[in-house]
Amino acid sequence: MLELKNIRFDVREGTEDIGIIRDVSFTIPDNKFVVVTGPNGGGKSTLARLIAGIEKPTEGRILLDGVDITDKSITDRARMGISYAMQQPVRFKGIQVLDLLRLASGKGTRVTVAEACQYLSRVGLCAKDYIMREVNASLSGGELKRIEIATVLARGTKLSVFDEPEAGIDLWSFQNLIEVFEQMRDSIKDSSILIISHQERILEIADEIIVVADGKIDRMGPREEILPSLIGTTSAVGVCVPLGGKPAAVPQVPTDENGNPIPKSQAKGGEI
Amino acid sequence: MEFKKMDEIQKRILMEVAGLHTVPEGAFNIRSDGQLAGRASSANIEIVSKEDGSGIDIHIKPGTKNESVHIPVIMSKSGLHDVVYNDFYVGEDCDVVIVAGCGISNCGGMDSEHDGIHRFYVGKNSNVKYVEKHYGEGDGTGKRILNPVTEVYMEEGSHVEMEMVQIKGVDSTDRSTVAKVAAGASLVVKERLMTHGEQYAASAYLVDLDGDGSSADIVSRSVARDKSYQKLDLRVNGNAACSGHTECDSIIMDEGRILAVPQLEANCTDSALIHEAAIGKIAGDQLIKLMTLGLTEAEAEEQIVNGFLK
Numbered sequence: 292m293l294e295l296k297n298i299r300f301d302v303r304e305g306t307e308d309i310g311i312i313r314d315v316s317f318t319i320p321d322n323k324f325v326v327v328t329g330p331n332g333g334g335k336s337t338l339a340r341l342i343a344g345i346e347k348p349t350e351g352r353i354l355l356d357g358v359d360i361t362d363k364s365i366t367d368r369a370r371m372g373i374s375y376a377m378q379q380p381v382r383f384k385g386i387q388v389l390d391l392l393r394l395a396s397g398k399g400t401r402v403t404v405a406e407a408c409q410y411l412s413r414v415g416l417c418a419k420d421y422i423m424r425e426v427n428a429s430l431s432g433g434e435l436k437r438i439e440i441a442t443v444l445a446r447g448t449k450l451s452v453f454d455e456p457e458a459g460i461d462l463w464s465f466q467n468l469i470e471v472f473e474q475m476r477d478s479i480k481d482s483s484i485l486i487i488s489h490q491e492r493i494l495e496i497a498d499e500i501i502v503v504a505d506g507k508i509d510r511m512g513p514r515e516e517i518l519p520s521l522i523g524t525t526s527a528v529g530v531c532v533p534l535g536g537k538p539a540a541v542p543q544v545p546t547d548e549n550g551n552p553i554p555k556s557q558a559k560g561g562e563i
Numbered sequence: 564m565e566f567k568k569m570d571e572i573q574k575r576i577l578m579e580v581a582g583l584h585t586v587p588e589g590a591f592n593i594r595s596d597g598q599l600a601g602r603a604s605s606a607n608i609e610i611v612s613k614e615d616g617s618g619i620d621i622h623i624k625p626g627t628k629n630e631s632v633h634i635p636v637i638m639s640k641s642g643l644h645d646v647v648y649n650d651f652y653v654g655e656d657c658d659v660v661i662v663a664g665c666g667i668s669n670c671g672g673m674d675s676e677h678d679g680i681h682r683f684y685v686g687k688n689s690n691v692k693y694v695e696k697h698y699g700e701g702d703g704t705g706k707r708i709l710n711p712v713t714e715v716y717m718e719e720g721s722h723v724e725m726e727m728v729q730i731k732g733v734d735s736t737d738r739s740t741v742a743k744v745a746a747g748a749s750l751v752v753k754e755r756l757m758t759h760g761e762q763y764a765a766s767a768y769l770v771d772l773d774g775d776g777s778s779a780d781i782v783s784r785s786v787a788r789d790k791s792y793q794k795l796d797l798r799v800n801g802n803a804a805c806s807g808h809t810e811c812d813s814i815i816m817d818e819g820r821i822l823a824v825p826q827l828e829a830n831c832t833d834s835a836l837i838h839e840a841a842i843g844k845i846a847g848d849q850l851i852k853l854m855t856l857g858l859t860e861a862e863a864e865e866q867i868v869n870g871f872l873k
Binding site for chain 1: 853856859866867871872
């Protein structure tokens with residue numbers, strides 16, 4: 292169980308303190324799948340970084356299973372059972388996918404290649420093509436993202452935090468990735484999962500939804516209460532257009548050199 | 564069969580630089596403390612001492628395939644200054660692996676220095692893989708110094724791949740590598756360098772791409788820790804319709820310092836030359852990622868450096 296109590300996080304800009312997180316409190320009980328959503332710039336990723344220990348709150352306490360971890364390091368929190376998948380995963384020259392999965396598992400070379408491959412298969416990567424690849428710039432953003440998720444699976448800790456797993460993955464591939472989260476949902480046991488996401492399909496499998504906007508909790512509660520109010524907003528984006536469907540036509544409006552729209556009657560040239 | 568004449572220190576160094584714990588298969592020449600400690604020629608590879616005693620000549624017959632030559636050097640005494648000339652004559656259409664390297668164990672108060680001058684004459688369409696590892700150990704105040712010179716003369720259509728590694732224990736090194744590459748020939752160099760303490764390492768390359776269709780790819784990865792200093796000087800001259808690439812990728816830690824000097828000289832309008840050089844400390848995000856996997860900052864650093872130099 293993870294508890295955030297009256298968390299504030301300020302950053303200094305010039306002589307002014309800007310409140311990124313402004314008095315946020317919530318609890319993620321065991322065996323729950325919680326999705327944090329809300330508009331961009333609202334403080335969601337900062338919350339994830341505060342939980343992982345990458346940032347320290349200006350005020351407030353964070354508790355894991357009743358133990359105050361506010362002053363614990365990233366390493367300590369990881370060892371206590373927090374996993375964190377970055378929104379923009381890091382590349383490493385020379386470190387292979389297998390190395391990273393072995394480090395993640397905490398068992399080093401005792402993890403066989405076959406075991407490591409299973410984690411990759413679960414995130415939809417053809418394991419034999421990737422296991423010996425370097426985690427470097429030769430991997431696409433989407434591939435890197437899947438490997439990042441695989442490292443969290445390999446850890447198997449009691450709290451897994453995913454920061455926008457859909458970011459950088461094309462929508463068709465994300466369809467398959469949703470199944471990964473559905474499986475995680477099904478096999479959650481005594482662990483809990485916190486995902487930052489705007490995707491409707493992810494929100495649909497949530498137990499609880501927390502809407503964060505402007506550094507504060509806008510609303511939170513069980514999915515069935517919160518989700519209906521989010522459909523159609525940027526906090527719940529449909530995964531893709533129907534097969535064969537066409538994206539809605541966006542009418543083009545001619546503009547002048549300053550970017551201001553020109554009335555059709557004055558527009559030069561042919562039809563638009 | 565084991566090396567009977569060697570003591571444990573010498574055997575361990577041999578393992579470090581050449582991966583050998585028994586006599587290797589094929590041709591070899593082992594030099595220990597300035598003396599010959601073992602030699603064998605094979606049907607296709609002949610090793611002979613130079614008449615003036617300054618080193619050895621290695622003759623590889625044309626058409627020799629899938630054979631190897633080991634020529635490690637071991638120095639376990641303090642105060643030695645060893646200069647050796649090793650010349651490799653590789654015939655046409657060969658495919659061979661050459662393993663060299665030098666290990667110094669200096670527990671005394673005097674400097675130990677080995678200067679190995681290796682010259683390679685690579686025949687047409689031959690394929691050579693050259694592996695060179697340098698290693699130093701010992702807690703004496705005497706310095707461990709290695710100043711290798713490598714010259715490579717490549718005939719048409721030949722291919723040479725060089726792996727040069729110096730990770731540990733060498734106090735001072737001044738390395739010079741010169742190559743002349745003929746038409747259709749290609750040179751690939753992977754250099755790995757790590758310096759500690761107050762060590763000094765300089766590595767200079769001068770590659771002449773002389774023939775049409777020749778190419779060179781020189782990649783140096785290095786880590787400078789503590790108060791060590793490195794100077795990396797990579798120069799490629801494009802003298803024909805050729806392609807050349809150099810990359811100098813370095814991590815600095817603690818108070819380490821690095822000077823990277825990439826140089827390209829295009830003497831032909833059809834030469835395509837590229838250099839890349841980057842020096843920086845370990846990225847904060849890399850450390851954070853590994854720490855979120857449960858590693859301490861020091862463990863994370865070690866993994867990042869090990870991977871980088873792999």
